[in-house]
Amino acid sequence: MGNLLGNWRFKEPSTVEECDSTWGSDSESDEPAAEDDSGISESVSPAESEWPPGNNGDLSPKLTDSPEFLPKMKRSFYAARDLYKYRHCYPNYKKSRQPNEYRNLRFYLNKIPLVPDGIYIEEILTRWRGDYDKLEHNHTYIQWLFPLREQGLNFYAHELTQDEIKEFQSTREAKRRFLAAYSLMLDFYGIKLLDKSGNVARSSKWQERFHHLNESQHNYLRITRILKSLGELGYEAFKAPLVRLFLEESLHRNTLPNMQHSILEYFVYTIRRPAARRHLLRYARQHYKPAHAFLWGPPPKRSKPKSGDVGASVGAGSSGIRAPAPTPEPQRRGGETSFIPASGCSGTLVSYHDATVCQDVDAESLNAYTPLGSSMDGPEGVFMMILERNNYSGAVPL
Incomplete structure (x- = not known):
């Protein structure tokens, strides 16, 4: 029996609907319904969106005011599966055979520096606060400040283990520095931490920092990583206040319009309690425009299909594909960084946040894409791309 259980592998979901339990226990009272939720994100194909070809046969978006000419948009399966694994504690996670060195904990105890920069946590916390250029352009510290049970782009950083998580959560000095690191990053984004419950608000420099955040x-x-790390290290309750602030600024106040997609595809779904996700998504639905294009639920209530009805087998939990689609983010933002494939390439639209660095895209493959402009520097400069589906077979989360 032991061998059978040891060889058993969790069957991973194959659709967005299977990944999303947000509305499965929906009720007006929003009773707490916990997901005993982390495994390493495997390579998956991003959600596909079809662009109507232009007169010249290219894949550049040609939009009109008529809904039937808008490109079909749907939720990202990559995002849904990645966050599903996180919320469920990586069900197919394989424990490393290497001895657990607790390198993340030792870093937070100021006993070892981060690699490769050789910087100790105390130096970051005391000297980097307010140094926004350093926080923006250094691409190695974020994996050390906010460790996960996933490999990031800094391969010198070590993934968390369950034993290390338990030890970290019971170490007061490490937890104190972790909250200081969280406050440091919030300040970088124009936000301040108000209390020990995780409530947040705009900082005094919010206008300058929001403008930067909207463009960078x-x-x-990084924010997705921060939210995941909060949950891993015992601060699950800190997520919802931050996500709510981002929703308000993006959808209601329009100070962070470029963040809309990332909030709804990623930030919300780092939260483990379905009731908390429903609360945030109901708020988002009130302010999302166009309202008919809100793809994140709740699923429409359908009358019982009559026998013989075409399409009657479509169940609840639809991702909203049949609804007239929202204007794609590149058009809403007006000139946002994007890539257009060279002539002859079959195109799949990949959202900015989904287009993580592909391990198996060689130089020849990259030459097939012509950049229209980018402000991304360094290994974390993950671009919005349109990739040939066959070339996208591996991804590394931040």
Whole structure:
């Protein structure tokens, strides 16, 4: 029996609907429904969106005001599966055979520096606060400040283990520095931590920092990592206040319009309690425009299909593909960084946040894409791309 259980592998979900339990226990009272939720994100194909070809046969978006000419958009399966694994504690996670060195904990105890920069945590916390250029352009510290049970782009950083997580959560000095690191990054984004419950608000420099955050979108990958790490290290309750602030600024106040997709595809779904996700998504639905294009639920209530009805087998939990689609983010933002494939390439639209660095895209493959412009520097400069589906077979999360 032991061998059978040891060889058993969790069957991974194959659709967005299977990944999303947000509305499975929906009720007006929003009773707490916990997911005993982390495994390493495996390579998956991103969600596909079809662009209507232009008169010249290219894949450049040609939009009109008529809904039937808008490109079909749907939720990202990559995002849904990645966050599903995180919330469920990586069900196919394989424990490393290497001895557990607790390198993340030792870093937070100021006993070892981060690699490769050789910087100790105390130096970061005391000297980097307010040094926004350093926080923006250094691409090695984020994996050490916010460790996960996933491999990031800094391969010198070590993934968390369950034993290390338990030890970290019981070490007061490490937890104190972790919250200081969280406050440091919030300040970088124009936000301040108000209390020990995780409530947040705009900082005094919010206008300058929000403008930067709206344009510097690789930080959205960092924020996803920060949210995941909060949950791993015992601060699950800190997520919802931050996500709520981002929703308000993006959808209601329109100070972070470029962040909309990342909030709804990623940030919300780092939260483990379905009731908390429903609360945030209901708020988002109230302010999302166009309202008919809101793809994140709740699923439409359908009357019982009559026998013989075409399409009657479509169940609840639809990702909203049949609804008239929202204007794609590149058009809403007006000139956002994007890549257009060279002539002859079959195109798949990959959202900015989904287009993580592909391990198996060689130089020849990259030459097939012509950049229209980018402000992304360094290894975390993850671009919005349109890739040939066959070339996208591996990804590394931040």
